Amino acid sequence: MTLVRLVREHLRPYRNLVAVLVVLQLVGTMASLYLPSLNGQIIDNGVAKGDTAYILQTGSWMLAVSLVQITATIGATYLGARSAASLGRDLRGSLFTRVTEFSAQEVSRFGAPTLISRNTNDVTQVQQAVFMALAFMVSAPIMMVGGVIMALREDVGLSWLVAVAVPLLALGVGLIIRRMIPQFRLMQESVDWVNRILREQITGIRVVRAFVREDHERQRFAEANTQYTGTALAVGRLMALAFPLVMLVFNASTVAVLWFGSHRVASGEMQIGELTAFMSYLMQILMSVMMATFMSMMLPRATVSAGRIGDVLGTTSSVTEREHPVPLPTGRTTVELRDVEFTYPGADAPVLHGVSMTAEPGHTTAIIGSTGSGKSTLVSLVPRLYDVTGGALLLAGVDVRDASLEDVWSRIGLVPQRPYLFTGTVASNLRYGDTDATDDELWEALRVAQADDFVRAMPGGLDAPIAQGGTNVSGGQRQRLAIARAIVAKPDVYLFDDAFSAVDVATDARLRAALRPVTRDAAVIVVAQRVSTIVDADHIVVLDGGRVVGSGRHEELLETCPTYVEIVESQRSAEEVAA
Known part of the structure; x- marks a missing residue:
């Protein structure tokens, strides 16, 4: 079962919440896109001309727009968290119900440790990915497209910076994510291994002590723990590489805008307010790309987890009921x-x-x-x-x-x-x-x-x-x-x-x-x-x-x-x- 299908099926009861969330994110994103333009107008028309009345009037508009943005963002985040938490609750309930329907054959095939980790760790991974998607993946593409349009409105001459910075950031983070996918799969399997050994040691503690096998069991757990730690460190190193890359692109883009924009301001082809607004829009565009790429970092692990959850939900018990069962006669039973x-x-x-x-x-x-x-x-x-x-x-x-x-x-x-x-x-x-x-x-x-x-x-x-x-x-x-x-x-x-x-x-x-x-x-x-x-x-x-x-x-x-x-x-x- 794919992540999209799993989420679509279990989020269906909350479609009204998601619809309100989308509307709030639309409002909040549009407000955030309007703010840099107002800021540029204050610099060019208010500060440059010394028009205090214009500054106060436009500033009031900025405060009102900021209030709308903050309210919409808080509302969208709350609804996203509530929807994701409800999804996690329903997934755990569905997994528990399905496992209780299993015969001994299915329980033995999966094993208790992996059933436990699928109902806890895997559901948590899906829940976190859904929250990030609801919180950012709606606003990120809108902000990116809107930011490009608004940046072009401010100045077309610097548009080539957008065409260079955005693909560079997306390509760099994409290469990192590609290397993370197999590591996430190993990480979930390592979680199963650690859970299995820990459960065996706790359940069989009397046998372990009776045969003086404490050192052997510590070694077994150390091996499983070391493998999990190594996989987690590999993922951590890749994630650590992503942040400097993002900051490098951000800072390089800022320097490039200031360098080339200053020449356009000096030649009279661009106003200082327009340069400030363009820089803000470029940052918004890069922020939306960064949110999308970081969201993409969570998707591989969530996809693996969704597949493991789907394996359980898609397994039917070998012991099934007839569509129209025969009632057992009352009285003495042979x-x-x-x-x-x-x-x-x-x-x-x-x-x-x-x-x-x-x-x-x-x-x-x-x-x-x-x-x-x-x-x-x-x-x-x-x-x-x-x-x-x-x-x-x-x-x-x-x-x-x-x-x-x-x-x-x-x-x-x-x-x-x-x-x-x-x-x-x-x-x-x-x-x-x-x-x-x-x-x-x-x-x-x-x-x-x-x-x-x-x-x-x-x-x-x-x-x-x-x-x-x-x-x-x-x-x-x-x-x-x-x-x-x-x-x-x-x-x-x-x-x-x-x-x-x-x-x-x-x-x-x-x-x-x-x-x-x-x-x-x-x-x-x-x-x-x-x-x-x-x-x-x-x-x-x-x-x-x-x-x-x-x-x-x-x-x-x-x-x-x-x-x-x-x-x-x-x-x-x-x-x-x-x-």
């Missing part, structure tokens, strides 16, 4: 997989092959298997974090691809393998499940999740603060709070993706016992590594290499499924060794 196959984008082989299973309401269906067997992938298909690439997944008898996303999500309570808590309080996190939940309902959910004891011990209880990601509580506490959040939602389908892995065996047993009466009317799907977690399940599905190799109750699988027996024996041996 989850059914029919010959399901799933392949990750770019992968050579499917992760799941021909998986068929049914999770009935009031029953607990467990999924177990070795690492990499596809357990978490299977659970991710139910809430449509991904869509199946073969077969069908039915919720309440309806293919989830035919139902609305909100309808599907409202039926499901998901506790992911790595639960995430948001910045806020215990209560605010639990009320993600139900915003209208009472404190009594929250405490009941905490009791079932075996989390009420440590929450009561926290300062503030339900109002105890939770840090971003839940980093101020332990892994087991974080899992139990996530389970309580799902319980508060009272869904028709519970998905526990290895959600009991961080709690001890005794707490695991108490938690599962407390869950049974709460989930007696819901379909419960449990992914687990420990056999003890799923030994009492009504139905156990064993995965190996993405295929179902066993299905039944614990006792049945011990007799019919060698893979399940192997898992049981390996854990029993581990327990014996630990004992």
Whole structure:
């Protein structure tokens, strides 16, 4: 998406503001063009002839015109800032909305660091470029054309100076801008790299310290920071070169006007007031060229940023809704997989092959298997974090691809393998499940999740603060709070993706016992590594290499499924060794 198209689409709601801004800039520019002429008339007709009345009368006109110019400029700048800020707000909102619509596939493709920098740094670059455009790019061409006309009115004999100075300035700054474009692209990529490394270091600080890798991580960040600094310095050097060039052209033009103009004044071909006015017009012309060229310096980086923003806005989620979705039936909800196959984008082989299973309401269906067997992938298909690439997944008898996303999500309570808590309080996190939940309902959910004891011990209880990601509580506490959040939602389908892995065996047993009466009317799907977690399940599905190799109750699988027996024996041996 180009910068022009992006701005045009998102500035459309503010076209009235922009129209008023253009009018104000027209008024302000015309006033500024009229002032040098009045000043020249005072010098030639008032000062030269000693006509005080003429000086006062024309001076009053100059004050009035200056007042109009100042008022119009202030109004135009205010409207430009407001329009640009509104554009930035809308772009950030559009990016946030689009990212929340992405499936896990699109989020993984872009990556969190670049999505963050596109919604912050890139939007800021576009916003600044738009403000500069609204503030100067309307008045700059008018001032340039008007300045040329007014300068020619004052004296045609010096017009060749305009024909030399303007192209010289435009050419010099243009060459500098041409070299800046690739540097701006590198700068935005460097921002992504710095954000990615910083985010990894903050998120994985415990791992970094556990393996004493602080020096290695400092080196990684130093490399990314050095690259960003080098790119920024390269851009800075080019910008620093532009200012002396502009001043050189300005000062050389002033000297040239005074030199050649003085000869014309001495020969009587030009008045002193006309020379003063011509010099002012030349400065206005060069100022307009300078504003346009400096604006052009911002355009390359803004164009790169607009392209990065457009990439996100132009990406549609691989998980989409039908134009006319099928409503899910009310009542008890069954989850059914029919010959399901799933392949990750770019992968050579499917992760799941021909998986068929049914999770009935009031029953607990467990999924177990070795690492990499596809357990978490299977659970991710139910809430449509991904869509199946073969077969069908039915919720309440309806293919989830035919139902609305909100309808599907409202039926499901998901506790992911790595639960995430948001910045806020215990209560605010639990009320993600139900915003209208009472404190009594929250405490009941905490009791079932075996989390009420440590929450009561926290300062503030339900109002105890939770840090971003839940980093101020332990892994087991974080899992139990996530389970309580799902319980508060009272869904028709519970998905526990290895959600009991961080709690001890005794707490695991108490938690599962407390869950049974709460989930007696819901379909419960449990992914687990420990056999003890799923030994009492009504139905156990064993995965190996993405295929179902066993299905039944614990006792049945011990007799019919060698893979399940192997898992049981390996854990029993581990327990014996630990004992």
